[in-house]
Amino acid sequence: MQQISIMTLALSLFFGVSQLSADDWRQFRGDNASGHAMDANVPTEWSENSQPTWTTGLPGRGLSCPIVVGNRVIVTASSGPEDDRLHVLCFNTNTGEQIWKRQFWATGNTRSHRKMSNATPTPVSDGKQIYAFFSSNDLICLDLNGNLTWFRGITHDYPNASNSLGMSSSPVVADDTVVVQVEADSESFAMGLNTANGVTRWKKDRPRKANWTSPVHWTANDSDAVLLQSSKGVSAVEPKTGKVIWEFKESASTIPSSTADESTIYIPSKGITAVRPNGNGVEVLWNANKLSPSTASPVIANGRIYCINRAGALTCGNVKDGSILWQFRVKGPFSATPVYANGYLFAVNEEGLLQVVDAAGEKAKLAGEYNLGETVLSTPAISDGALYIRSDGKLWKFGQ
Amino acid sequence: MRSTMPRLHGQLWLGIALGVFTFLLQSSTVHADTHHDQIEQIRDVGSKGQGHEQAIDALAKLSQADATALLPILKGMKGANPIAINWLRGAFESIAARSFGKSGPVPNKMFADFAQDRSHSPRARRIAFKMIRDDAMTAELVPTFLNDPSADLRREAVAYYITVAEKVTDDQNQVDMVRSIYRRALKGAVHDDQVKQIAAALKALGDDVNLQKHFGFLPRWHIIGPFDNKEMKGFDVVYPPEKGIDLSQTCVGQMGDVTWQPISTDDEYGVIDIAMQIENYKGSVMYATTKFVSREDQEVEMRLGTPNAWKAWINGKLIFAREEYHRSTGMDQFRVKVELRKGVNTVLLKVLQNDQEQNWAQRYQFQFRFTDEAGSGIRPDQEQLTLR
Numbered sequence: 001m002q003q004i005s006i007m008t009l010a011l012s013l014f015f016g017v018s019q020l021s022a023d024d025w026r027q028f029r030g031d032n033a034s035g036h037a038m039d040a041n042v043p044t045e046w047s048e049n050s051q052p053t054w055t056t057g058l059p060g061r062g063l064s065c066p067i068v069v070g071n072r073v074i075v076t077a078s079s080g081p082e083d084d085r086l087h088v089l090c091f092n093t094n095t096g097e098q099i100w101k102r103q104f105w106a107t108g109n110t111r112s113h114r115k116m117s118n119a120t121p122t123p124v125s126d127g128k129q130i131y132a133f134f135s136s137n138d139l140i141c142l143d144l145n146g147n148l149t150w151f152r153g154i155t156h157d158y159p160n161a162s163n164s165l166g167m168s169s170s171p172v173v174a175d176d177t178v179v180v181q182v183e184a185d186s187e188s189f190a191m192g193l194n195t196a197n198g199v200t201r202w203k204k205d206r207p208r209k210a211n212w213t214s215p216v217h218w219t220a221n222d223s224d225a226v227l228l229q230s231s232k233g234v235s236a237v238e239p240k241t242g243k244v245i246w247e248f249k250e251s252a253s254t255i256p257s258s259t260a261d262e263s264t265i266y267i268p269s270k271g272i273t274a275v276r277p278n279g280n281g282v283e284v285l286w287n288a289n290k291l292s293p294s295t296a297s298p299v300i301a302n303g304r305i306y307c308i309n310r311a312g313a314l315t316c317g318n319v320k321d322g323s324i325l326w327q328f329r330v331k332g333p334f335s336a337t338p339v340y341a342n343g344y345l346f347a348v349n350e351e352g353l354l355q356v357v358d359a360a361g362e363k364a365k366l367a368g369e370y371n372l373g374e375t376v377l378s379t380p381a382i383s384d385g386a387l388y389i390r391s392d393g394k395l396w397k398f399g400q
Numbered sequence: 401m402r403s404t405m406p407r408l409h410g411q412l413w414l415g416i417a418l419g420v421f422t423f424l425l426q427s428s429t430v431h432a433d434t435h436h437d438q439i440e441q442i443r444d445v446g447s448k449g450q451g452h453e454q455a456i457d458a459l460a461k462l463s464q465a466d467a468t469a470l471l472p473i474l475k476g477m478k479g480a481n482p483i484a485i486n487w488l489r490g491a492f493e494s495i496a497a498r499s500f501g502k503s504g505p506v507p508n509k510m511f512a513d514f515a516q517d518r519s520h521s522p523r524a525r526r527i528a529f530k531m532i533r534d535d536a537m538t539a540e541l542v543p544t545f546l547n548d549p550s551a552d553l554r555r556e557a558v559a560y561y562i563t564v565a566e567k568v569t570d571d572q573n574q575v576d577m578v579r580s581i582y583r584r585a586l587k588g589a590v591h592d593d594q595v596k597q598i599a600a601a602l603k604a605l606g607d608d609v610n611l612q613k614h615f616g617f618l619p620r621w622h623i624i625g626p627f628d629n630k631e632m633k634g635f636d637v638v639y640p641p642e643k644g645i646d647l648s649q650t651c652v653g654q655m656g657d658v659t660w661q662p663i664s665t666d667d668e669y670g671v672i673d674i675a676m677q678i679e680n681y682k683g684s685v686m687y688a689t690t691k692f693v694s695r696e697d698q699e700v701e702m703r704l705g706t707p708n709a710w711k712a713w714i715n716g717k718l719i720f721a722r723e724e725y726h727r728s729t730g731m732d733q734f735r736v737k738v739e740l741r742k743g744v745n746t747v748l749l750k751v752l753q754n755d756q757e758q759n760w761a762q763r764y765q766f767q768f769r770f771t772d773e774a775g776s777g778i779r780p781d782q783e784q785l786t787l788r
Contacts, residue, residue: 058651081555081591098502105523107482111733138486147463150452153483157447159720164707170547171427197456199449207627210727333489 023384025068028122028170029337032384033216034259035299037341041385043399044344046368048354053386053397054242059087061392062119063168063335069125069144072099075395076132086118088145090130092385096397100146108155112166115335115377121214122170122379124178129195131178135167139180141183141198150170150198154180160187163210168216168385172226174239177201179226183211190215190228191243202242207232213257220262223277227265229258234267236277246348248275248282256293256322256337260298263327264319268293274322288322291315294358296337296379299345306345306359314347316359325337328364335377348376352391358381427762438462439476445484446720459487463494467507472497474514477524481522485523488722492527499755500531512541515553522550522773529553546588551774554588561585562597563753564700567600581607587616590775607755615731616769617670618690618747622660623677626684627653629752634685635709635723641687642713645748663688667767669731671705674751675764681753688749692770694740695781701773706766707735709752714738726761732775740770 029035035074060079067074071094080390084106110118112135123132128150132140137154155162163184171180177192188208192201200373207230216227218236225236225245234248250256253268260266264285267273271289275282291298294310304325305317312332316325331349336348343360344367352372358365374391381388386399412577429615441458442450462469473492477485500506514520532538545557564580568574582602586609589595590784599609612619640651647660666670674686702712702719707729711721720736770778 043419080552081593082551100497102490104486104489105482107486111728111730113728140486147494148459148487150456151486151490152449153447153486156668160722164724164729164733171549185727187721191451197449197452199452208723277470 023068023386024127025066025383026066026127027172027217028065028125028214029257029259029297029299029379030339031259032260033172033214034261034301035297035337035339035379036210036301037339038383039341039382039385041400042341042344042346042368042382042387043385044342045353046370048370050368050370050398053399055396056091056096056098057394058390059101060085060091060119061117062390063116063377064119064170064390065122065379066381066388066390066395067123067125067130068093068381068388069127069130072144073381073383073388073395073397074123074130074132075390076119076123076134078106078110078134083112083118084136086097086132086134086136087142088123088130088136088140088142088146090144091212091395092364093386093397096395102140102142102146102148104138104140104151105226106134106136106138107153108134108138109162109164110136111164116166116168117168120166120168120265124171124173126176126195127299131171131195133171133180134171135163136182137161137167137182139171139178139198141178143196152193152198154182154191158182158187158189161189162186165210168212168214172215172217174217174226175224177239179215179217179239181206181211181215181228183207183209183212183230185210190237190242192198192226192239201240204237204242206230209254213252213254213350216258216260216265218260218265220260227258227260229267232260232268233250234265234275246277246280248273253293255295256297256348259298259305261300261319264302266298266319268298270315272298272305272307272322273318275340286322288317288324290324291317291322293396295335299338299340301340302360303344304359306340308338308347312336312349314338314345314364316364326363327352328357330357330366337379339380339382341382346380346382346387348372348380348389350375350377352376354389358393370398409547428514432468432472435462435465435472439472439488443476443480443484445487446481447483455487457486459491462491465491465495467495467499469657470499471510471514474524474528475520477521478519480521485521487526496531503533506531506533508532508537512537515541515653516544518549522548522553526550526552529556534558541559545585548588548680549774551590554774555594557584558589558591558594560596561588561596562601562661565601575605579607583607590771612666612670613779614777615669616771616779618668618692618768618770618780619666619672620662621663621690622647623663623672623673623674623686623688624649624651624658624660625653625686626655626658626678626681627651627686628683629685630683630755632683632709632723632752634752635711635721637685639685639687639750641689641748642750645689646745647689655680660689664709665684670767670769671765672751672767673765675762681764682757683750683753683755684765685750686764688748688751688766690768692745692747693781694742694745694778696742698740698778699737700740700770700778702736702738703732703734703769703771703775704736704749704766705729705731705768706751707763708766709754709767711750712736713746713748716748723752725752726756726763729763729765731767732771738770
């Protein structure tokens with residue numbers, strides 16, 4: 001036992017980080033992309049007297065979310081008069097001290113809506129490497145110590161693959177493949193790249209229409225699929241080959257992304273449409289037009305689905321049939337998707353007001369508020385009893 | 401005595417650190433060949449993952465090199481493609497972080513010398529400049545970057561001159577000097593925010609700035625149309641102007657016969673507003689042409705802003721085509737490297753409007769200029785030719 005501990009410690013020191021942790025938050029909306037953290041220790045009592053554990057300044061703006069791998073929290077940012085400086089930053093989760101920072105140049109289009117930035121997509125990690133993606137479609141693979149492994153400039157490869165409003169789709173990693181959706185009016189495709197070397201495993205044409213949704217890695221019932229959403233529906237593809245497994249062919253939103261639990265996929269389509277794969281197609285379980293996400297994606301936790309619209313109308317539904325359980329008003333406007341832990345929803349509006357909602361009961365109740373006083377457009381992360389929020393200028397940690 | 405001890409310790413450590421670095425430099429020839437080979441393998445990285453497998457191994461090894469590899473890496477950025485430059489930067493940053501930490505001594509003079517030498521890659525020079533940890537040395541360098549090939553280094557110099565001008569602005573006896581400093585700053589300014597700041601300051605001093613001329617927007621064109629683009633079907637239709645430009649030509653357009661018409665703009669940012677020129681402009685194609693006299697054969701950037709779909713030809717060669725409507729627009733929205741030949745060059749634009757009815761989808765316009773890599777407007781050797 002002691003030998004194992006010593007070995008673990010030695011390996012941990014050697015690699016400088018614990019590579020496997022149940023508390024990691026390695027991608028947009030957490031490891032299962034539901035926005036639900038199985039974390040009982042995240043702080044739930046909030047007031048204007050609450051204090052962050054630490055904050056640290058960032059060198060640029062970003063809508064990308066922090067991710068947590070072991071004792072490291074990683075965040076991206078972009079800066080410069082042309083927003084072409086791409087930053088990847090790594091901080092110690094305990095102290096907030098910067099462990100390393102790296103900077104690169106964008107090789108694709110850096111223009112975006114003034115509210116967005118080049119650092120809009122959230123990076124993803126498989127616990128060994130970090131894949132930092134940007135609106136300019138630059139994909140940067142670094143090890144956990146900040147050493148560059150490879151760099152791809154996807155708009156450099158395909159010069160029409162860009163959106164003048166900016167791109168936001170966050171990549172996923174599945175089966176040693178990093179999957180990106182690069183979908184715009186002028187050129188549109190999804191790609192799977194070998195995590196080891198950045199070489200393209202597959203590339204599939206996608207509907208030529210601007211699309212800001214993110215792929216979802218869905219593992220259920222022995223299925224290992226990446227769900228690609230667009231205005232034409234959802235395609236489930238094999239991560240390593242891009243081969244289509246099944247398709248949902250009704251229209252879907254191009255802003256909020258699908259969310260899934262172990263058996264069902266909840267698609268922002270005519271409100272929310274719940275589907276379950278059925279051979280090479282899907283069975284539609286229910287549709288609820290009163291569950292209507294706008295910019296933020298739905299959150300799934302403990303048999304409930306939560307949708308918040310831009311103005312702050314929060315609706316809770318039953319995942320079994322889509323019936324509405326309650327509605328509650330929080331102060332908007334919202335771009336960030338809320339996150340859920342221990343019966344509470346953590347929703348940060350664009351003005352930086354964190355609103356903590358007791359969301360597990362028959363009715364919702366505001367449990368507390370805290371004003372960060374800075375613009376927040378980024379979805380928080382939860383890891384190991386702490387809540388991480390990225391504002392325009394800072395990274396904040398609350399909790400242990 | 402006590403008060404001098406920390407300084408002596410500081411000097412001692414600095415001496416040791418520089419001694420170690422000198423030693424590393426002296427041993428650099430041992431590694432030079434290895435570094436050179438690794439850098440060359442990384443430079444071979446191309447588009448679409450080409451060369452990755454070889455370069456990954458070279459990058460991993462190079463990233464573990466000592467500080468003697470830093471200068472060769474920076475030199476290796478010259479002429480490298482944008483992807484390879486980023487790979488090299490990754491190696492550079494790993495080595496620099498390990499060698500110097502957040503606040504350790506760095507070979508300031510080595511980096512300053514590199515940053516000053518305009519024969520190197522502009523991007524590499526900015527990296528070198530940012531490595532310098534000596535404020536006095538940095539302050540000495542900044543004013544020399546005013547007309548630098550690196551837009552980022554220029555920006556530092558322009559900011560410096562703006563600050564200098566602001567410091568003496570309140571002195572009424574120094575108005576001419578202030579104006580002169582702002583004028584100097586303007587010569588180097590390529591970023592819109594700095595240009596606007598300078599122009600506003602000069603205007604307050606009674607001195608107007610011609611922004612259109614400063615940025616080099618081309619204000620005089622001929623346009624013809626509309627041709628049909630209902631349901632966005634006109635993008636790949638070859639209408640007569642694509643077959644050859646004849647300004648005396650009459651073509652059959654969407655609503656009857658159309659001829660080339662002169663158009664010019666006084667807009668500060670060179671915006672040619674097509675919607676103002678024609679009726680029923682929805683679902684249409686317009687062509688615009690102009691001539692540009694280049695003083696030499698040169699590679700330049702074509703910089704275009706438009707909310708509409710577009711195609712561009714230079715001297716009959718298709719440069720780029722983009723089918724995107726109303727996803728915002730702005731100065732320098734699209735940047736494409738093009739070759740201009742000495743003498744007269746012909747530019748042809750195809751600009752397309754779709755059928756969208758929203759208020760924000762009514763703009764039908766473009767702005768066009770040629771620049772160098774830093775974004776400095778290239779003016780024609782003669783004023784834009786009057787097209788006849």
